[in-house]
Amino acid sequence: MTASLSTGASPAKPKDTWTKLNWSKIKGCVFRLQMRIAKAEREGRKGKVKALQRILTTSFYAKCLAIKRVTSSKGGKTPGVDGVIWKSNCQKTKAISELKSRGYSPKPLKRIYIPKKSGKLRPLSIPTLKDRAMQALWHAALVPIAEERADPNAYGFRPKRSTHDAIEQCFKALRRSESATWIFEGDIKSCFDRISHDWLLQNIPMGKPILRKFLKAGFLENSQLNPTNDGVPQGGIISPTLSVMALSGLEPQLVSPKVRQQRKEKIHMIAYADDFVVTAASKELLEEKVRPIIVTALSKIGLELSTEKTKITNIEDGFDFLGVNIRKYADKKLLIRPSKASVRLFLKGIKDLIKAGATLPTDRLIHSLNEKITGWVNYYRGFVSSKTFSRVDSEIFLALKRWAFKRHARKGKRWIINNYYTRYQGNSWRFYCTVKDKAGNQKPLYLKHATDTKIRRHIKIKAEATPFKPEFRSYFEKREKDRKSRELISNHAKSAGLRIIQPY
Numbered sequence: 001m002t003a004s005l006s007t008g009a010s011p012a013k014p015k016d017t018w019t020k021l022n023w024s025k026i027k028g029c030v031f032r033l034q035m036r037i038a039k040a041e042r043e044g045r046k047g048k049v050k051a052l053q054r055i056l057t058t059s060f061y062a063k064c065l066a067i068k069r070v071t072s073s074k075g076g077k078t079p080g081v082d083g084v085i086w087k088s089n090c091q092k093t094k095a096i097s098e099l100k101s102r103g104y105s106p107k108p109l110k111r112i113y114i115p116k117k118s119g120k121l122r123p124l125s126i127p128t129l130k131d132r133a134m135q136a137l138w139h140a141a142l143v144p145i146a147e148e149r150a151d152p153n154a155y156g157f158r159p160k161r162s163t164h165d166a167i168e169q170c171f172k173a174l175r176r177s178e179s180a181t182w183i184f185e186g187d188i189k190s191c192f193d194r195i196s197h198d199w200l201l202q203n204i205p206m207g208k209p210i211l212r213k214f215l216k217a218g219f220l221e222n223s224q225l226n227p228t229n230d231g232v233p234q235g236g237i238i239s240p241t242l243s244v245m246a247l248s249g250l251e252p253q254l255v256s257p258k259v260r261q262q263r264k265e266k267i268h269m270i271a272y273a274d275d276f277v278v279t280a281a282s283k284e285l286l287e288e289k290v291r292p293i294i295v296t297a298l299s300k301i302g303l304e305l306s307t308e309k310t311k312i313t314n315i316e317d318g319f320d321f322l323g324v325n326i327r328k329y330a331d332k333k334l335l336i337r338p339s340k341a342s343v344r345l346f347l348k349g350i351k352d353l354i355k356a357g358a359t360l361p362t363d364r365l366i367h368s369l370n371e372k373i374t375g376w377v378n379y380y381r382g383f384v385s386s387k388t389f390s391r392v393d394s395e396i397f398l399a400l401k402r403w404a405f406k407r408h409a410r411k412g413k414r415w416i417i418n419n420y421y422t423r424y425q426g427n428s429w430r431f432y433c434t435v436k437d438k439a440g441n442q443k444p445l446y447l448k449h450a451t452d453t454k455i456r457r458h459i460k461i462k463a464e465a466t467p468f469k470p471e472f473r474s475y476f477e478k479r480e481k482d483r484k485s486r487e488l489i490s491n492h493a494k495s496a497g498l499r500i501i502q503p504y
Contacts, residue, residue: 018089018090018092018093019089021064026061026064026065027065030059030061030062030065030140033055033056033059033062034144034468035470036052037049037052037053037056037141037144037145038144038147038148038468038469040052041145041148041149042148046205049145049205050205052141053141053206053207056140056141057101057137057138057140057141057207058101062137062141063099063133064096065136065140066134066136066137066140067086067095067096067099067133068092069136070129070132070136070237071092071129075126075132076129078126079129080107080109080110080128080129080131080132081108081110081220082107084128084129084130085129095129095130095133098130099133099134099137101207101209101210104134104210104213106127106131106134106213106214107127107128107130107131107217108217108218108219108225109125109127109217109218109219109220109228109236110126110127110220111123111124111220111221111226112124112126117341117345122234124235125233125234125235125236126235127217127233127235127236131214131217132236132237134210135214135237135238138206138207138211138214138238139237139238139241142204142206142238142241142245143241145245146244146248147159147467147468149249150244150466151247151248151249151250151251151252151269152251152463152464153166153169153251153269153271153463154244154247154251154271154272155270155271156272156273156274156275157241157244157273158244159466159467160461160467160479161461163272163322163323164458164460165458166270166271166321166322167324167326167336167383167458168382168458168459168460169268169270169460170270170277170326170336171326171336173268173270173279174279174315174326174328174334175334177332179266179279180266180267180268180279180280180281180315181281181282181316181328182279182281182282182283182312183277183278183279183314183315184277184280184286184290184291184294184310185277185311185319186276186277186278186305187274187276187305187308187309187310188274188298188304188305188306189303189304189307191243191273191274191303192231192233192239192274193230193234194230194231194304195230195232195243195246195301195302195303196230196302197216197229197230197231199246199300199301199302200215200232200242200246203245203246204242204245215228215232216228217233219233240273243273243274247301249297250293250294250297251271253293253297254267254269254278254290255267255269264281265280265281265289266280266281267279267285272322275321275322277319278290283312283314286312287312315327315328315334316328320339320341323339323342323379324338324339324342324380325337325339325340335384336383336384337383337385337388338380338383338385342380343391343392346372346376346392347392347395347396349372350372350373350395350396350399351399353365353369353372354399354400354403355403357403358403358406358407362420362433363433363445366431366432366433366445366446366447367445369447369448370448373392373449373450374448376450377389377450377453378453381454381455381456382455382456382457382458383455384455386451386455388450389450389451390450390451393449396447397431400431400447404420420432420433424444424446427449430446430447431446431447432444432445459479459482461479
């Protein structure tokens, strides 16, 4: 640990520019301090945790990382109520010295609304860049503690974890013939908007004055200041971690510590943010034991279950979770497939894009379609998706066929086929166009097919693994190395025009 990080003194002179910062060294020093915070939390040394948090939140390196996180994210160009954006390196360097807890007073949040899948609007609160950076600074000091306290099978808003890990855990809990047969599909009503401020201020281990300022900042809507008496702002950097800590401890209450009782009840909890499922051997167990425990635990933090989305389902009927349908069929085989709602929503977006692109150049249309198809297919490549991918390709083919005939109403069928379709990778009906490369040469641009992507099983993270435990350092390094290796193989295959079957 460098002296500069331990004491909070600046290792760089004010005249040094943003570009001269050694980011590899900065990240390493901050991470080592986070490891010390996690260790102190495991040992139950509350005073040590508080002291280390103070060191981190006053250190130059941590402030640099906070500014970098804010300015390099997608929202870095979205201002808050003050309209300020940090564009230049000089502005970023100056912002480092302004991140101080003493005298800090956050500005109100800018309230906007974004549409949800259900058609309703979700409120989104946007802090100013300075407030986001202050939240990022305290988030760095809080996340090691959140990781130590989080439930083993909670996967939302946690580093190194994803929705695929949660879905794979469902497979592990339900795949066997003797596995649980009943599922409690839980959804928390307005989770972010209703978490009790009193509970957070009493239980979150961070500076209480700073946390209170984050929570009570209020929001501006139609030029009117509105107070925030409950909940955490959706859009704040620290909000997801606060919600993780608020929901931690639920899984140990449901799962018995006795192995014999575990095998009998078959209770498993898999959570991703405010969506979760609980498995059990019987419906009565879910109604008489699981539901009361969940309701009581949530009421303590000011939350309640959504009556619309919470239900109990048999595994043979199947259930939707995180965009997939999980169901055990008559042959006792568990299959995880893209949900019908997800497929329907994706195809609607594709068809709307094709209709809106009636006058677009063909290359721009293909680029837009390829971007959407790649993102959607990459999400579902780890499941039983081959038939769904074929159906998606057929629907896109028909939509583009209608697009071409409408665009060239006076041209014949043969002309359209010759101008828009060619043979590629064994497919005689590949939609394409020709574009010029940087050298001015003509080259083909092909539409991506969903079936071009081969199914590859996701390898789930170990439930007990966190990046702040020294014993898992090599484990995470190997996972990262394997991920980069798969990406490299895939990129080489694309550049060579090959179709590589990825190993499971």
